[in-house]
Amino acid sequence: MTVNKIHTPHLSEAVHRELERSILDGSLPGGEKLPTEHALAERYAVSRSVVREAVARLKAEGMVEARQGSGTYVAKQPRVLSFKQQAEAMPELKQVLELRRIVEVAVAGLAAERRSEADIKAIRASLTAMDAALAAGDSGAAADDAFHEAIAAAAKNPYLQRVVNFVSAQFSEVRRLTWEPADYPNLPLRAQDEHHKLFEAIIACDVEVAQRYAASHLDGVGSRLHALTGKAAGRKKR
Amino acid sequence: MTVNKIHTPHLSEAVHRELERSILDGSLPGGEKLPTEHALAERYAVSRSVVREAVARLKAEGMVEARQGSGTYVAKQPRVLSFKQQAEAMPELKQVLELRRIVEVAVAGLAAERRSEADIKAIRASLTAMDAALAAGDSGAAADDAFHEAIAAAAKNPYLQRVVNFVSAQFSEVRRLTWEPADYPNLPLRAQDEHHKLFEAIIACDVEVAQRYAASHLDGVGSRLHALTGKAAGRKKR
DNA sequence: GTTGTCTGATTGTCTGACAACTTGCTAATC
DNA sequence: GATTAGCAAGTTGTCAGACAATCAGACAAC
Structure with a gap:
């Protein structure tokens, strides 16, 4: 079955x-x-x-x-739409990113505070998978997804987890493009560096540093989104 | 119609x-x-x-x-549930409050930064309605709802708005109890004082102060939730 | 052990009928 | 003229039966 x-x-x-x-x-x-x-x-x-x-x-x-x-x-004012429906109605990634930054920075701090050994293990596994993908020139998009999910799970709040999973899903296309080795050879390296630093802070239970690296990483996502948007537009003209 | x-x-x-x-x-x-x-x-x-x-x-x-x-x-793992369904599945208000605090504090800052005259007008109207309810000994729960919604609207990000609306909805029962004049005569006064201070900060475009008051208000919500939970349990025994 | 066929079970769609409810029009009343 | 009551027409909600499309399991053949 x-x-x-x-x-x-x-x-x-x-x-x-x-x-x-x-x-x-x-x-x-x-x-x-x-x-x-x-x-x-x-x-x-x-x-x-x-x-x-x-x-x-x-x-x-x-x-x-x-x-x-x-x-x-x-309905006059649909009050409770699923996130999926909202995303379809308002595909404004920059606004999703704003929500994402607010929530994931907080989540990083909570993960540093609440993570268990099992959480560390799960985060490390996804990080290792991304490293392997980089070395093999493969896409690490799925491991990247898992990385963020594992951190959200470490925050021990299912509501935060769901928000993170939702915003993560909206960024799956961006993430996939980011991990295309032929198109953007340096982007995964930079993002992975940020992942490692965030992970170290979470291991060290350093809430503030974890938040700082999460913020920096999300800002990097923002500028990469900008770069991808520009480049995608350029490609369309061709 | x-x-x-x-x-x-x-x-x-x-x-x-x-x-x-x-x-x-x-x-x-x-x-x-x-x-x-x-x-x-x-x-x-x-x-x-x-x-x-x-x-x-x-x-x-x-x-x-x-x-x-x-x-x-x-479904084996419902990935995209509406917030309503999630709330029904996980009625842990303290965890919702954590999400709420993270998001609404950020939203207060954005509202201070982005609010228009129309936003101010809407927030003021809900504040005025709460004042009137207090003076008349009525429930200002609906106006309280509107207050938070107006602030979220002022943040100019529909995603944040939806999250705020969702978490606000989870607290509607708490809010209703808070505004029961016979049961808790001082609670609405204290919350309203916090509302006013938050509003002043938003008018003044003072991001940090707005965030501080929002945080303080949400912490107040947390302690009120604790008080209500205790009292409600007490009443059930009777 | 694997593949093909058949049978019975289950969901998906169609049709027609009637119940329950809403809306708007008209006639009666004041 | 304004208001109220009654009724017809229209629309959704439910029921029942039939058949199409698909699936899963059993069994035979290889």
């Missing part, structure tokens, strides 16, 4: 995605009434059941609210 | 809630197979459509994954 098997696309998922896109791109603004189930079923050439299931998903996400006899309305 | 009208309970929502509870309380652990739609329909004495809609909601939340021909399984 493998729960993670790739599932096939279904109509209800496709309709859900389409409606979600319409809401997020502003075609269907907050408070607006969705077309009736009957109309949506016609538009997408599916049965009403499929539409209802797609709408049930939107309800679960708090994106719409249905009133029996009246219609289904886009 | 009022989008925020309280909606009537529906079967699909009740089944969704039940299943969600089973998953969150561990009765249905990660990777486990849900009963079949047919079985669930029998158990809850509803039609299969109702079950399907409830399950569609769970799918949207990433809590389950369905495999046609096999069954529906609890």
Whole structure:
């Protein structure tokens, strides 16, 4: 039994995605009434059941609210959106980075304060994996992910962990590019140096130094993001 | 047209809630197979459509994954849960408070740095509403909510705003208790004093002072939480 | 042990019907 | 003219049954 098997696309998922896109791109603004189930079923050439299931998903996400006899309305101010949805709605990495910096600097300090031997072991393993990737000219993006996750786990606060995991996920593309050896030969080296210093501070239970290196590392991420953005734009013109 | 009208309970929502509870309380652990739609329909004495809609909601939340021909399984490691779901899974307010403190202190500084006249106006309105509630012996909980939201808006970062809104929502019960005049006559006064000082710092664009007052206020929230927890436990025994 | 086929089980979709609820229009009343 | 009550039409919520699509396990053949 493998729960993670790739599932096939279904109509209800496709309709859900389409409606979600319409809401997020502003075609269907907050408070607006969705077309009736009957109309949506016609538009997408599916049965009403499929539409209802797609709408049930939107309800679960708090994106719409249905009133029996009246219609289904886009939530006026979706209060509780998942981070995933927010990222899709607002792909502003610099703003994510700001959140990331605030949280990960604090997390680094807490990790230095609360880390166990097991935490150290996990962080070291990811660091070692990154070193190996560097030496082999491979991508260490996955190990880089694991590094940040391990530090967040060392902070011993699941809420902080989730925020870190979320912001980390938004940066997975940047991280992947950063680790492309052919494209940016020096970037992983610099980031890895910062990783090592952060790790030493966490081992040493030095809260302030850990925070300082985390801040420096995140600032480095910021400037690398800037560099990547510029270079990616340049490539697009070609 | 009022989008925020309280909606009537529906079967699909009740089944969704039940299943969600089973998953969150561990009765249905990660990777486990849900009963079949047919079985669930029998158990809850509803039609299969109702079950399907409830399950569609769970799918949207990433809590389950369905495999046609096999069954529906609890997600092994829900990676992207909404903050709401996380709160329900981990009702540890002290840990939420830690996240809250980290983020709201930073947000206070950013608000002092970035606030516009409109932001000031909004913050002042909520502060005024809290003053009025105090004078009238009413609950200022809603205005208290608005106060924190307005400050988060002044930080001009939607991600931070969402985190603040989320952690604020987790504290709505504490806030409500804090504003119960009969129960804790001095608590709102002390919190309001802190609100005013924070506001003055934001007006003055004084980042450090704003952060200091925010930190102090959040520490106050922490000790009030401790007091409320103790008192609430005491009341339960009676 | 591996591959192919078949069967039964389960989810996904469709259709039609009726219940429950909302909204707007019209008639009656003041 | 303003207000209220009743009703029809429209819309969502639920039910039931049928069939399509997919999966997992059993068993046979190699």
